[in-house]
Amino acid sequence: MNIMPNNLKRQYDLHAPEYEAKALEVLRSGWYILGNEVKAFEQEWAKYIGVKHCVGLASGLDALWMSFRILGIGEGDEVIVCSNAYIACVMGISMNGATPIFVEPDQYDNIDAEKIESEITDRTKAILVVHLYGQSCDMTRIMEIAKRYALRVVEDCAQSHGNHWHGQTVGTFGDIGCFSFYPSKGCGAFGDAGAIVTDDEEIADKFRVFRNYGSRVRYQNEVVGANSRLDELQAGLLRVKLQYLDQFNEERCRIAEKYTKSIKSANIVLPQIRPGADSTWHQYVIHVKNGQRDDLANYLKEKGIGTIIHYPIPPHLSKAYQYLGYKKGDFPIAEEYADEVLSLPMYNGMTDTEQSYVIECINDWESSIC
Incomplete structure (x- = not known):
């Protein structure tokens, strides 16, 4: 797949x-x-x-x-x-x-x-x-x-x-x-x-x-x-x-809910919704702890599952903003997040079979590293 x-x-x-x-x-x-x-x-x-x-x-x-x-x-x-x-x-x-x-960001990114x-x-x-x-x-x-x-x-x-x-x-x-x-x-x-x-x-x-x-x-x-x-x-x-935006958002909420209920991993922190907010789930972004993010991304790639990192380089460390004079360690939370975040497949029209396969592979990865 x-x-x-x-x-x-x-x-x-x-x-x-x-x-x-x-x-x-x-x-x-x-x-x-x-x-x-x-x-x-x-x-x-x-x-x-x-x-x-x-x-x-x-x-x-x-x-x-x-x-x-x-x-x-x-x-x-x-x-x-x-x-x-x-x-x-x-x-x-x-x-x-x-x-x-x-x-710096809070626990809700x-x-x-x-x-x-x-x-x-x-x-x-x-x-x-x-x-x-x-x-x-x-x-x-x-x-x-x-x-x-x-x-x-x-x-x-x-x-x-x-x-x-x-x-x-x-x-x-x-x-x-x-x-x-x-x-x-x-x-x-x-x-x-x-x-x-x-x-x-x-x-x-x-x-x-x-x-x-x-x-x-x-x-x-x-x-x-x-x-x-x-x-x-x-x-x-x-x-x-x-005309269909609310329907698209509702569908993405259903996809997100299934991810949240079904992913089981001690190395993954699932996204949280701030009290008072809702989410349209533009991305379903997990935090992979213990330096395991790239390992999981590579594992999923081998299984035919694409992921994206949003975002791998915080702005203060980009070449474009070197002139601001920041260095690594100046914004440790943003830098930590950049090493942890991984966006799972999320799109309108995603089938239940496709999502179940993504979840299965993530849970299998968790078992393989335990």
Whole structure:
């Protein structure tokens, strides 16, 4: 049996006729940039998330770096972010000349809210909240801190499409919620795509201008902007997929529940859900202890099972951020997690037989090392 870590074709197959019909509709329309599909998706996504405004963009990274640009955060400013985030989160900060200030993760793989306050200085301007692996951070505590110190809050919801904190959808707590619709995301496009959401009309208007070369009227450029427009084809396909997002999330929850109930290993720490949160299970990430992660990954590979490490190098140790001057040992929890985490196969359309085989192989591995 050959099992991919993420099989995107399965999700496509579930509703292939609708995707194909929409693609043909857009192609035949003759309008491919900033048309009715984008407008309709922006309205539908805003309604789904529970905000007033959505602005479609070319990617999730664009959503991040443009957020800090539009909030006026740049050279000399600091932004707090989790130390185990994907490097794109940090790029969103540093591309504006601001400095990322890392805070270690908690037992739920998200930023430890209780460690944020000690890192705030007179240069701190914002907190970048990353809802990693499909689970909310402690937004109650984070928003309390942000309010006390008058800090902006940007939420990276790239991996959390439709999950909640105490019933409120993530992306609605801060000033701006950023979304990636990269194909592997919960509501994934069929190419690169992204968006921001906000209740602030002024912020939304600035994004609409900035994404289109700084122009709201052709050839009349108000600011030095960017070319970051969600295209009509991706918007149309996302509109189809959005209709099924809750079903996709429910299916992933069932898959996660079976993993949690069935994996038996003293060397594996299974993912936990923070009280007050739910999870859309963008990834099912286990922690393999005692230096056994690579051994398990290799064992599963031999059995035809693919896995992914999210993420093997913490941002502070990447070559890209050598200039920050950090060294190994500066953020020991993030570094420990980087040596432990392993994402098991998780995708819509995964069969019970496939998942049972993954679980069987993991439990057999545990027996073989005892």
